Amino acid sequence: MLIKIWFMEEPNVSIGILSGKEISFDLYGEFIVQGADKKFSGKYKAKADGNRIKIIQESKEVDSAANIIFSPNDLESESFLLREVIIGKNFHWERKENQRFRGSLKFIRENESLTALNIIPIEEYLTSVISSEMSPNSSIELLKAHAIISRGWLIAQLNKKNKNAVNEKINNEEIIRWYNREDHSNYDFCADDHCQRYQGVSKINNDNAIHAITETRGLVLKNEDEICDTRYSKCCGGATEAYENVWDEESHPYLSSIIDYKFEMEESGNDLTNDECAEQWIKRNPQAFCNTDNKKILSSVLLNFDQDTVNFYRWNIEYTQDELSQLIKSKSGIDFGNIIDLSPVERGKSGRIIKLKIVGTNKILTIGKELEIRKILSQTHLYSSAFIVSKENIVEGIPGKFILQGAGWGHGVGLCQIGAAVMGELGYNFDEILSHYFKGTSIQRIYL
Secondary structure (H helix, E strand, C coil): EEECCCCCCCCCEEEEEEEEEEEEEEEEEEECCCCCCCCCEEEEEEEECCCCCEEECCEEEHHHHHHHEECCCCCCCCEEEEEEECCCCCCCCCCCEEEECEEEEEEECCCCCCEEEEEEEEHHHCCCCCCCCCCCCCHHHHHHHHHHHHHHHHHHHCCCCCCCCCCEEEEECEEEECCCCCCCCCCCCCCCCCCCCCHHHHHHCCHHHHHHHHHHCCCCEEEEEEEECCCEEECCCCCCCCCCCCCCCCCHHHHHCCCCCCCCCCCCCCCCCCCCHHHHHHHHCCCCCCCCCCHHHHHHHHHCHHHHHHCEECCCCEEEHHHHHHHHHHHHHHCCCCEEEEEEEEECCCCCCCEEEEEECCCEEECCEEEHHHCCCCCCCCCCCCCEEEECCCCEEEEEEEEEEEEEHHHCCCCHHHHHHHHCCCCCCHHHHHHHHCCCEEEEEECC
């Protein structure tokens, strides 16, 4: 893969970590606040008070301002800890952690609460991202590949700010929604899966991530003269999805659908946009890089809470009639009555359903795109929208049970993290991994 150089300065990014009426934090080392004649170190609380933020230590107010920035004297040696940070918000692994960060800590007012921000150089940020998205015990080639796509994704998003977070087309017969990354008006990115996972230095437990970032510093993928919007998800299920079937209706050649293996499927008639072909594909266990139960590989690429998610290459979920009808009513706000059928209207190139018709005794409605389908058919998020539906215990046309058989974990666009992990373990270099998932791209350095 060709490597070119294009110069710009390394940017800082601001990351929204935690919001609340009161935030507890610890400063390790010496931090300064502009305008204050003292250095700050130790345990504190930040509280919203009218249009100001109070900083309290041992029940005593030590500072107050509309916005407050704690800046370290030394980025490398000093850090801060935020308590009870929510991770996996609205996903099935949601929980709270104490997390430690380098860089500056800024508190701002948002609505009636305050938000803690981390301001940090992009390369320092990315060292945590690739350790938070996966284990730093992953192969060095996987970490290099992920460093490049995480960097490219971030810069691509900065270049197209002010896009609508939610886009929709609604009429009497359809509700079609797709979700871009939410633009945050007061900072660049959030720290959770809605942007990129960023969980501070606590996840950097060896030097692998540091080496991967250092050795790929400033590198991104480019298509012609455009920095690629390099997307990724956990497990494609054997075939990746095209960008336009998940987000905005514009195609990117480097985000087209591919088979996640060394060669195309041998069997004829495997057009996964076709229901019959998709059904055969999902019911089979086709060979793919991401089709692995190798515990060594999975434990190296999946963090502890991700390992709670099992059987993601092929999966099953069952609902009774009452469970499904109540779930759809709760998530959509529409009373469909009893659910008669869940019928695919359109599938993408990975077999993921783009439009799904919900047929109820009270209402018939088509919904999409893939994330909207996953949200409505789960208390959190269905693993993916690549599924087939079977019905049992049908009485007077009303099924008593629905069985969803599915493939993959996530939207499926771009790099498949499990597949890339297997490629790394098999000896593929980082540029070979990137060439597999992002066709027609070149690696270019945009800053030194």
